[in-house]
Structures are given as structure tokens and as C-alpha cells.
Amino acid sequence: MSKNLLIKLPATAPEVRISSDWFEARDNLIEQAATLESRINTDNGYLAAAELFCRVTKTGNRLEELRKQLCRPLQDAAKIIKDASDQARKPLENAKKSVQRKLLGFISRREKEIAAAEHRRNEIEMSADEEPGAFELLSDAEFELCDTIVYNPKPAVDLPLPEMPKSSNVAVKKQLKFNIREPEKLPRSWLKPDTASIREWINLNRDALKQALAESPGGDFQPMPGIVVRLETEITAR
Numbered sequence: 001m002s003k004n005l006l007i008k009l010p011a012t013a014p015e016v017r018i019s020s021d022w023f024e025a026r027d028n029l030i031e032q033a034a035t036l037e038s039r040i041n042t043d044n045g046y047l048a049a050a051e052l053f054c055r056v057t058k059t060g061n062r063l064e065e066l067r068k069q070l071c072r073p074l075q076d077a078a079k080i081i082k083d084a085s086d087q088a089r090k091p092l093e094n095a096k097k098s099v100q101r102k103l104l105g106f107i108s109r110r111e112k113e114i115a116a117a118e119h120r121r122n123e124i125e126m127s128a129d130e131e132p133g134a135f136e137l138l139s140d141a142e143f144e145l146c147d148t149i150v151y152n153p154k155p156a157v158d159l160p161l162p163e164m165p166k167s168s169n170v171a172v173k174k175q176l177k178f179n180i181r182e183p184e185k186l187p188r189s190w191l192k193p194d195t196a197s198i199r200e201w202i203n204l205n206r207d208a209l210k211q212a213l214a215e216s217p218g219g220d221f222q223p224m225p226g227i228v229v230r231l232e233t234e235i236t237a238r
Helices: 020-035 043-143 195-204 206-215
Strands: 220-224 227-230
Touching: 020 043, 195 206, 206 220, 206 227
Parallel strands: none
Antiparallel strands: 220 227
8 A cells, every 4th residue: 555654853943044243253253363372481471371262162162062063863863764764665675675585596406407507517518529439449449540649539428507687687796704703813903992891991990090100200101901091281272
């Protein structure tokens, strides 16, 4: 039975406007940042630059937050459309897999038939190659003919081979596939470090690592093979 699919989407604004106030604040901050001295030499200069850094960061964050708010209905709409489309297509994908399994089953059987026919034809050809030699030995024995070429043509092998049907609707080709059975035996160059787990371990052992770094003359420390930790100064707005 034919049916229509009606997808209800969240309301979205027909247009998006970023106020001129934000652009004025942005340009003003850019101008102030450009006038800073190339090197901060005084405490007051440091405090002024820190205050400017905070305002620059927060101004940029306000636009990023606005972007997220404006995009959220669109992202929700995209998710709703995708979910509805996936549900509508799911029975068709199941039918596709079913037909695909049957096609692969036919191809597998036909390949076996072709291999068996080729093997049988090779056996017949080998048998035909042996028969002339036996015929010559028989001629020599019966007719006492030595160094005589006996004309005994090789019989033609008339054994048609089954063929794989060709369809303009599908392409059949062999593809190399793989499964990872023993990941610990893979070459090291194929292994990707789990940086999230490394960061979690560093956070759990933060105090001990900082103590070890304080005692390390080189400014860095290797807590385990392959990992080197160090202290770097970062500055963030508050």
C-alpha cells in the first residue's frame, strides 16, 4: 500500500542576524590588541593585557555560543530527518541484503561448476596427450617400424564450460577483506595511541608526576616507555 512520509521539524528562523554591536566590540578589541607593546615589562602592563585577553576570549565565546544556539534547531531537524529516513529505508535494506545473499550463493555455485568443468577438460586433454604415445608403441611392436612418425591427430576436446551470466545491473568483483584476530602482533606503525587513556592516567597521577618533574634536571620526565611528560604554562580567561 502506497503511503506518504510526513516529518515534523522544529521551527527555525528564516534568517540569522549578528548585531553590529558585536562587530564593533570585535573591531575595538582587535585595535587594542594591536596597540599592545611587543613585550610586557610592568605589572600594570601585565594586568591590562590580562584584562584585554579576558574580554577578547569572552567576546569570541559569545558568538560561538550564539552559533550553537542557532544551529541546534537545524541539527535537531537533521537528526529527525535522518532517523525517519533510516526507519523508512530499513525494510528495503533488509530486502537488499536478502537478494544480495542469493546472488552471492548463485555466484559461489557457478564458480564451483566452472572449476569442476575446467578440471574435467584438463583431464580429457591429458588423456588425449597420452594416447598418441601409446599408439606409436603399438605401431612399432606390430609393424616393426623404427623412427617412423605416425600421424595420429590429437582429438579436439569439445567440452563447453559454464559461464557466469553478465548483467548490466550489478558489478561482480573480488575484494580483499580482513579481520584483526591478534592485535598484539600487528606492526607498531599500525597501532594508534589512545591519547584519551593517556590523558586520564596523567590526571590520576598529576601530583606524583609534578613531584618527579620538580626533581628532574632536564625539565621533563619519562614515567613509562614511550611517554614523556613536561610542564607547560597555559593562560585561559576567567
